[in-house]
Amino acid sequence: MLSRKIRARRLGAVGTVAIAGLALAGCSGGGGATDDESASGPVELTILIDSTEATVSTMQGLVDAYTAENPDVTIELENRPQGSEGDNVVKTRLQTGDMPDLFWYNSGSLLQALAPEQTLVDLSGESFMDAVTDTFKAGVTAGEGVYGVPVGNAMGGGVLYNKKVYEQLGLEVPTTWADFISNSEAIKAAGIDPIIQSYGADSTWTSQLFVLGDYYNVEAADPGWAEKFTANEAHFADTPSAQLGFDHLQEGFEKGLYNADFGTTTYADALEKLATGTGAQYPMLTFAVSEIQANFPDNLQDVGFFAIPGEDASDVGMTTWLSAALYIPQGGENEAAAKEFLAFVASPEGCDAQTEAVGVTGPYFIDGCDLPADLPPAVQDLQAYFDSGKTFPALEFLSPVKGPSLEQITVAVGSGINTGAEGAALYDDDVLKQAQQLGLEGW
Amino acid sequence: MKTRRYVAGGIAILASLVVFVVPFVFILLTAGKGRAEANQLEFTWPTDWQLWENVVEVWNTRDGMFLTAMINSVILTVASVSGMVVLGAMVGYVLQRRKGWWTPVANVLILAGLIIPPAVVPTIWVMQGLGIYKTLPGLVMIEIAFGLAFTVLLIRAFVANIPRELDEAALIDGAGPLRLFFQVVFPLLRSVIITVVVVQSVFVFNDFQNPLYFLPGNENATVQLTLFNFQSQFNQMRNLLFTDILLITIPPLLMYMFFNRRIVAGLTSGAIKG
Numbered sequence: 001m002l003s004r005k006i007r008a009r010r011l012g013a014v015g016t017v018a019i020a021g022l023a024l025a026g027c028s029g030g031g032g033a034t035d036d037e038s039a040s041g042p043v044e045l046t047i048l049i050d051s052t053e054a055t056v057s058t059m060q061g062l063v064d065a066y067t068a069e070n071p072d073v074t075i076e077l078e079n080r081p082q083g084s085e086g087d088n089v090v091k092t093r094l095q096t097g098d099m100p101d102l103f104w105y106n107s108g109s110l111l112q113a114l115a116p117e118q119t120l121v122d123l124s125g126e127s128f129m130d131a132v133t134d135t136f137k138a139g140v141t142a143g144e145g146v147y148g149v150p151v152g153n154a155m156g157g158g159v160l161y162n163k164k165v166y167e168q169l170g171l172e173v174p175t176t177w178a179d180f181i182s183n184s185e186a187i188k189a190a191g192i193d194p195i196i197q198s199y200g201a202d203s204t205w206t207s208q209l210f211v212l213g214d215y216y217n218v219e220a221a222d223p224g225w226a227e228k229f230t231a232n233e234a235h236f237a238d239t240p241s242a243q244l245g246f247d248h249l250q251e252g253f254e255k256g257l258y259n260a261d262f263g264t265t266t267y268a269d270a271l272e273k274l275a276t277g278t279g280a281q282y283p284m285l286t287f288a289v290s291e292i293q294a295n296f297p298d299n300l301q302d303v304g305f306f307a308i309p310g311e312d313a314s315d316v317g318m319t320t321w322l323s324a325a326l327y328i329p330q331g332g333e334n335e336a337a338a339k340e341f342l343a344f345v346a347s348p349e350g351c352d353a354q355t356e357a358v359g360v361t362g363p364y365f366i367d368g369c370d371l372p373a374d375l376p377p378a379v380q381d382l383q384a385y386f387d388s389g390k391t392f393p394a395l396e397f398l399s400p401v402k403g404p405s406l407e408q409i410t411v412a413v414g415s416g417i418n419t420g421a422e423g424a425a426l427y428d429d430d431v432l433k434q435a436q437q438l439g440l441e442g443w
Numbered sequence: 444m445k446t447r448r449y450v451a452g453g454i455a456i457l458a459s460l461v462v463f464v465v466p467f468v469f470i471l472l473t474a475g476k477g478r479a480e481a482n483q484l485e486f487t488w489p490t491d492w493q494l495w496e497n498v499v500e501v502w503n504t505r506d507g508m509f510l511t512a513m514i515n516s517v518i519l520t521v522a523s524v525s526g527m528v529v530l531g532a533m534v535g536y537v538l539q540r541r542k543g544w545w546t547p548v549a550n551v552l553i554l555a556g557l558i559i560p561p562a563v564v565p566t567i568w569v570m571q572g573l574g575i576y577k578t579l580p581g582l583v584m585i586e587i588a589f590g591l592a593f594t595v596l597l598i599r600a601f602v603a604n605i606p607r608e609l610d611e612a613a614l615i616d617g618a619g620p621l622r623l624f625f626q627v628v629f630p631l632l633r634s635v636i637i638t639v640v641v642v643q644s645v646f647v648f649n650d651f652q653n654p655l656y657f658l659p660g661n662e663n664a665t666v667q668l669t670l671f672n673f674q675s676q677f678n679q680m681r682n683l684l685f686t687d688i689l690l691i692t693i694p695p696l697l698m699y700m701f702f703n704r705r706i707v708a709g710l711t712s713g714a715i716k717g
Contacts, residue, residue: 051671053680056505078661079505081671085655088563092656096567098576268482268679291679295479 042072043337046100047326048093050086051079054290054358055104055324058152061357066344073337087113094119099329101338107139107148107322108397112438116142121328121335123147128343136365139322139397148325149342152354153362155321156286156382157213157394158307163377165192165280166304173306175313177248184257187280193259195252196279198270199411206267207410209283210252210308211245211427216317216392217310218242226398232435232442236424244311246427247420249413263415268295275299283308285321289361289378305378307385317390318382322397323365362386400438403430470692473685474498481682497686504672504683505661509690512664517694518579519654519665520647523586527594527643528636530587535598536628540610556592563656570657582658586650590643601635602628637706648695666691 047063049055056077063075078100080089087110093099094114105111114120122145123129129137129146140148159180166173166183169190174180184194198206218225221241228234229242236242252258259265259279271288273279275296282288286305293300307318326345328338344350351369354360360371361379363386375383385391396402406427413423435443473481475494502509538549566585567576575581605628613627654665670691673684699706 076661078659079664079668079672080659081655081668089655089659092563092567093659095564096571096576098567098571098659266484268681272479272483295482 048103065353112400150365152323193279197262200266203267214245250420305381531594539602
């Protein structure tokens with residue numbers, strides 16, 4: 001007992017690359033059961049997914065559609081929690097060689113933390129990957145390999161706004177940050193909370209949108225900034241365009257544009273304010289549209305979306321978030337069958353199954369997929385950015401570097417505790433530790 | 444003097460109302476609401492009682508996962524707590540009565556069990572090696588291992604209060620070691636055992652981390668894991684979450700109501716010895 005416990009470490013520390021490699025090497029013999037079954041004959045697949053309503057319904061729709069066509073395949077969905085507990089579950093099960101045939105996980109920097117080259121099956125040679133858009137592939141690539149097939153819709157990071165409030169006050173969708181502020185001042189004069197911020201229980205993550213959703217504008221001002229950032233050549237504090245996201249947060253607080261109770265407002269409260277019109281604008285991912293649809297279906301038509309405005313009115317574009325993806329762990333028993341399922345997911349039939357199950361909150365990352373006509377207004381606004389091609393992925397999909405404390409820092413800036421410049425400098429420090437853990441060059 | 448006692452009693456009742464009853468009423472009210480209303484987390488009467496609909500929905504979520512989880516949790520709790528009590532009583536008794544060169548070593552090990560946090564990945568390797576990973580007996584062993592240190596400490600301290608003469612009398616009357624332990628000593632431990640049962644069954648029943656990592660799989664879920672079906676970053680279904688909490692609270696509540704007198708009697712019978 002002692003010897004086992006003396007090696008004990010906090011679980012969070014275990015997810016390092018080196019251990020992941022060792023663990024797989026040490027345990028590959030442990031699973032030993034049936035050999036690779038060919039695709040014919042009954043196969044049973046298990047997929048590990050997070051237990052959120054949206055994920056479960058999406059996957060259930062896909063599975064039902066697939067098993068209807070392939071009656072000899074049975075698929076079981078296994079649940080895990082979301083958030084850091086869920087990250088730990090995924091890392092633990094990859095390291096102990098106990099991952100089911102497929103699993104659902106984020107793309108971008110969170111994927112990089114799984115050391116995909118050592119733990120996941122490379123899909124770059126598969127023909128079904130041709131249908132996946134290049135934007136998405138960039139978010140699931142590590143080294144030479146491409147590892148994931150997208151499930152769900154693209155998201156945009158920007159501002160959800162109440163169209164009724166805008167109509168009543170005769171406001172236009174802002175194209176520059178100055179317009180956004182003057183709109184907000186007008187809304188404030190009308191006695192409505194101009195910008196909703198929610199730093200309450202379990203909602204501090206919402207504070208990051210002004211910084212993370214501003215990346216289109218950073219890229220417009222400094223093309224290729226993400227690479228310089230990854231290489232430790234550029235930082236938030238020494239790049240004016242990158243620091244702007246933090247400055248915007250500070251400006252909103254200093255001009256009193258936030259709801260008075262921002263410190264205790266939760267994500268759910270904020271959506272209620274937005275949908276019912278007691279607040280006008282909420283910086284958020286378009287994902288929230290589905291939550292508005294579930295809780296305030298009558299107000300769905302009142303909510304629109306615009307990208308976070310930059311300095312240049314002629315170049316208005318949106319920062320996008322990639323959807324989650326399905327991955328195959330190395331050493332699985334049903335790899336061939338799992339790949340066939342992925343081929344279905346990466347096809348227009350797969351998109352249709354998802355649309356039928358949960359509706360859409362944005363375009364798919366798969367070529368040839370159509371969206372239904374009756375989209376909610378916010379999703380139509382989002383779609384317009386994609387149609388015009390004015391989109392760019394968020395920083396976390398371009399660079400493996402993402403500091404763990406960004407939300408605490410943005411809460412501090414948005415609450416007036418730190419200035420934007422201080423916040424940017426703090427985040428640079430935060431990033432440093434994480435980049436060193438990843439062992440990136442130049443840090 | 445008398446009025447002061449009444450005032451003190453009244454304050455105590457009020458305080459316990461605030462501490463125990465108010466949260467429970469809050470759970471009940473939220474469990475009776477619709478989704479949008481419940482997400483506001485307000486202490487208000489539901490505009491439209493949906494308690495039964497919510498219960499049915501929680502029950503049906505993930506193909507009746509709740510029932511499986513409840514059965515698993517009950518088996519897990521009963522098995523691990525019985526294991527802890529029997530093993531803990533044996534170890535505590537021997538440690539207290541038969542001291543030798545190994546006593547300090549055993550003490551260090553027990554303290555280590557209390558202080559050093561468990562490591563997940565190496566533990567899973569050991570379990571995989573033994574072929575008990577992802578099995579309910581495996582998780583029972585984990586719970587016993589993690590709860591044993593505390594149990595042994597409690598019981599060992601209690602055994603010190605049992606007069607040695609009792610053991611000697613039993614031995615003189617011809618009892619063997621097993622008979623001595625099970626028929627003479629074990630019944631005397633009743634009060635401390637009740638304490639252990641209460642404390643540890645709450646701990647095991649409420650445990651979230653260990654089932655999450657050591658017993659993955661839908662068919663293996665325990666009740667605390669079902670809570671995650673209704674709570675996440677982007678979607679919140681607080682009405683169902685609170686209904687789930689309400690349902691989960693019922694078994695411990697029933698147990699407490701039925702055994703209330705015995706628990707109190709057990710605790711006080713130990714207190715008199717001094």
